[in-house]
Amino acid sequence: MKKRTFLKTSSTLLAGSLFAPWTACKQSSAPQEEAPVRTNWAGNLTYSTNQLHQPTSVEALQELVLKSEKVRALGSRHCFNRIADSRYSQISLDALPALMEADPAAGTVSTGAALRYGQLCPYLHKQGLAIHNLASLPHISVAGACATGTHGSGVHNGNLSTAVTGMELVRADGELVQLSAATHPTIFPGAVVHLGALGIVTRLQLKVQPAFQMRQMVYQFLPESQLEAHFDQIMSAGYSVSLFTDWQSDTVNQVWIKERLEETRPEAPASEFFGAKLATRNLHPIVELSAENCTEQMGVPGPWYERLPHFRMNFTPSSGKELQTEFFVPQERAVEALAAMRALHREVADLLLISEIRTVAADQLWLSPAYGRPSVAIHFTWKQDRQALDRILPKIESALAPFDMRPHWGKIFGVPAEVLASRYEKMADFRALMKEYDPNGKFKNEFLESVMA
Numbered sequence: 395m396k397k398r399t400f401l402k403t404s405s406t407l408l409a410g411s412l413f414a415p416w417t418a419c420k421q422s423s424a425p426q427e428e429a430p431v432r433t434n435w436a437g438n439l440t441y442s443t444n445q446l447h448q449p450t451s452v453e454a455l456q457e458l459v460l461k462s463e464k465v466r467a468l469g470s471r472h473c474f475n476r477i478a479d480s481r482y483s484q485i486s487l488d489a490l491p492a493l494m495e496a497d498p499a500a501g502t503v504s505t506g507a508a509l510r511y512g513q514l515c516p517y518l519h520k521q522g523l524a525i526h527n528l529a530s531l532p533h534i535s536v537a538g539a540c541a542t543g544t545h546g547s548g549v550h551n552g553n554l555s556t557a558v559t560g561m562e563l564v565r566a567d568g569e570l571v572q573l574s575a576a577t578h579p580t581i582f583p584g585a586v587v588h589l590g591a592l593g594i595v596t597r598l599q600l601k602v603q604p605a606f607q608m609r610q611m612v613y614q615f616l617p618e619s620q621l622e623a624h625f626d627q628i629m630s631a632g633y634s635v636s637l638f639t640d641w642q643s644d645t646v647n648q649v650w651i652k653e654r655l656e657e658t659r660p661e662a663p664a665s666e667f668f669g670a671k672l673a674t675r676n677l678h679p680i681v682e683l684s685a686e687n688c689t690e691q692m693g694v695p696g697p698w699y700e701r702l703p704h705f706r707m708n709f710t711p712s713s714g715k716e717l718q719t720e721f722f723v724p725q726e727r728a729v730e731a732l733a734a735m736r737a738l739h740r741e742v743a744d745l746l747l748i749s750e751i752r753t754v755a756a757d758q759l760w761l762s763p764a765y766g767r768p769s770v771a772i773h774f775t776w777k778q779d780r781q782a783l784d785r786i787l788p789k790i791e792s793a794l795a796p797f798d799m800r801p802h803w804g805k806i807f808g809v810p811a812e813v814l815a816s817r818y819e820k821m822a823d824f825r826a827l828m829k830e831y832d833p834n835g836k837f838k839n840e841f842l843e844s845v846m847a
């Protein structure tokens with residue numbers, strides 16, 4: 395028996411279809427009365443339109459898309475670049491019924507696209523289910539995260555998009571289409587990480603597994619020499635391992651180890667880890683900030699969705715007023731790439747709040763930064779000074795170029811389209827898919843023009 399939860403309304407099942415049909419409800423697709431200034435979450439950019447549509451039914455959404463000349467989907471606004479921007483209009487699905495429908499027998503959940511992981515995960519946990527991994531924060535929308543290849547950490551964990559087994563989207567011609575690996579085996583791996591270019595995703599079907607308990611430990615001051623000598627071993631020391639560093643000393647500031655707790659009673663955490671010392675209190679990755687915003691550490695057991703993210707749902711994640719950049723390199727070259735970053739430690743010192751190093755398992759999703767290679771993601775949280783960042787960014791990007799670095803689609807980067815095309819072997823196939831789903835470029839914006847050669 396499927397277990398279903400509807401936050402605002404209910405719907406009925408349609409046999410033979412990947413997703414149940416949406417219940418028709420009041421159609422209201424008129425642009426909202428908006429405050430004159432609309433920004434992304436970090437406030438580092440203002441969207442170029444005040445036309446924000448919030449349809450309350452899928453039928454209204456279809457009509458809106460059909461009538462629109464140009465439009466972009468907007469998720470929870472957590473990207474740092476103009477990927478979600480439009481000079482014409484944006485559509486948020488926040489007013490659609492927030493459907494969550496678990497199917498434990500099939501090992502899937504069907505979720506409304508605009509739902510935040512922070513809404514979906516407690517529901518899943520109550521059903522005895524879990525997603526394989528989460529980003530550092532639960533505040534982001536499922537559709538927005540999967541559209542950009544958002545990831546957590548763990549050598550065996552693919553990014554969040556790898557959980558997608560089905561999608562429902564409104565195409566440029568207003569048609570509501572359903573895609574899955576079974577029905578569209580050739581193009582499905584191309585459609586999952588889509589950068590908002592194929593249509594407005596209304597629902598996603600995600601792979602789930604039985605719920606599990608976790609604990610996380612933080613170690614401080616990992617000697618760089620240990621990291622260089624034992625990189626793979628350190629990054630495999632838990633289900634998910636993150637390193638935080640400011641590159642300013644010969645130690646890594648913090649190592650966060652997230653362990654799955656299986657049936658047996660866990661041993662007490664070791665007091666040392668490759669020369670790093672077990673922290674004696676909860677810590678924020680930016681050590682000066684309050685750990686109140688962070689998920690429980692110190693080895694305290696808890697449900698998967700309260701340990702996999704670093705930050706708690708009802709608190710500000712990260713620092714708030716910031717910029718972010720992130721680059722993926724092949725894991726086999728991680729030690730070299732980290733050495734190249736360390737060589738820039740003086741140049742980043744004034745602007746950097748903290749860097750994070752994580753692993754992402756290889757996948758086959760065409761535009762995933764981990765496409766075809768086990769990857770290491772090198773992330774930077776910066777003070778919010780775009781001019782200073784623009785001076786440093788080319789140096790970082792050229793230092794990582796020998797490793798065929800791929801940038802995070804939702805963060806700030808300057809890698810030009812022709813270089814991206816050389817680092818994504820499926821880019822031409824993705825452009826062909828865009829042409830098929832959106833022949834007149836209804837969903838194209840300036841960001842997409844700039845990244846697609």
Ligand SMILES: Cc1cc2nc3c(=O)[nH]c(=O)nc-3n(C[C@H](O)[C@H](O)[C@H](O)COP(=O)(O)OP(=O)(O)OC[C@H]3O[C@@H](n4cnc5c(N)ncnc54)[C@H](O)[C@@H]3O)c2cc1C
Nearest residue numbers: 467469470471472473529530535538541544545590595804
């Ligand atoms: C504090 C902070 C921490 C972060 N931590 C991580 C992390 O741990 N790992 C990581 O990988 N990233 C991280 N990010 C980046 C973030 O997860 C991604 O940028 C993600 O894409 C944000 O999702 P969103 O819903 O806010 O998307 P938005 O910024 O709103 O949109 C992103 C893209 O998704 C598209 N989109 C959104 N909804 C739909 C839809 N319904 N249909 C079609 N397209 C849609 C938009 O058009 C746009 O192209 C972090 C960001 C912040 C601010």
